[in-house]
Amino acid sequence: DGGITQSPKYLFRKEGQNVTLSCEQNLNHDAMYWYRQDPGQGLRLIYYSQIVNDFQKGDIAEGYSVSREKKESFPLTVTSAQKNPTAFYLCASSIVSGTGLGNTEAFFGQGTRLTVV
Amino acid sequence: GQQVMQIPQYQHVQEGEDFTTYCNSSTTLSNIQWYKQRPGGHPVFLIQLVKSGEVKKQKRLTFQFGEAKKNSSLHITATQTTDVGTYFCAGGIQGGTYKYIFGTGTRLKVLA
Numbered sequence: 001d002g003g004i005t006q007s008p009k010y011l012f013r014k015e016g017q018n019v020t021l022s023c024e025q026n027l028n029h030d031a032m033y034w035y036r037q038d039p040g041q042g043l044r045l046i047y048y049s050q051i052v053n054d055f056q057k058g059d060i061a062e063g064y065s066v067s068r069e070k071k072e073s074f075p076l077t078v079t080s081a082q083k084n085p086t087a088f089y090l091c092a093s094s095i096v097s098g099t100g101l102g103n104t105e106a107f108f109g110q111g112t113r114l115t116v117v
Numbered sequence: 118g119q120q121v122m123q124i125p126q127y128q129h130v131q132e133g134e135d136f137t138t139y140c141n142s143s144t145t146l147s148n149i150q151w152y153k154q155r156p157g158g159h160p161v162f163l164i165q166l167v168k169s170g171e172v173k174k175q176k177r178l179t180f181q182f183g184e185a186k187k188n189s190s191l192h193i194t195a196t197q198t199t200d201v202g203t204y205f206c207a208g209g210i211q212g213g214t215y216k217y218i219f220g221t222g223t224r225l226k227v228l229a
Contacts, residue, residue, distance in 0.1 A: 040126070042123075042219045044219075105150070105165065107162070108159040109159060
């Protein structure tokens with residue numbers, strides 16, 4: 001089955017620790033995205049990548065880092081610099097159309113719920 | 118910056134009533150997509166509209182894209198309990214390397 005897999009589903013972090021959220025896709029999509037969702041709010045873009053070894057900051061990149069060493073994988077690290085990391089994190093992927101991003105269906109993973117304890 | 122606002126933020130309806138959510142962008146969009154997120158789940162793609170004034174239907178769901186390509190609506194006729202969830206619009210920006218701009222979402226609750 002093709003799809004996008006996030007792990008773990010739930011993650012607890014102590015204050016001051018870095019944690020890494022995994023996102024893997026076997027859809028052969030070039031573009032991958034990380035979104036943060038807070039209760040009652042929409043999706044806010046953290047980072048996105050159109051191609052291996054290249055990524056761009058989204059609207060709320062501070063306190064986060066990513067890598068894109070393989071097409072299939074786009075891990076997100078939540079660093080200790082992120083002041084309020086408790087949230088639901090969603091990874092997505094899409095193909096890249098001739099006119100750029102945002103023009104084709106985005107496929108989402110099941111999400112990771114991160115809680116700082 | 119670019120924003121996409123959705124109204125209402127919440128809507129409670131009796132089963133069988135109609136429901137509409139509206140999406141407004143501060144900038145012209147190249148397309149608009151709609152997603153549904155069930156409680157505890159992840160967003161799932163419903164549809165994409167591209168043309169000015171476009172209207173598409175999926176069973177009880179009707180999607181419209183405004184003439185100016187700055188607004189859109191999703192209308193559900195005769196809601197059912199399976200319609201419960203949060204509905205998001207997502208606007209695409211033409212050209213460049215931009216990405217989906219998600220709306221703030223409308224949470225629908227259907228009372229049986």
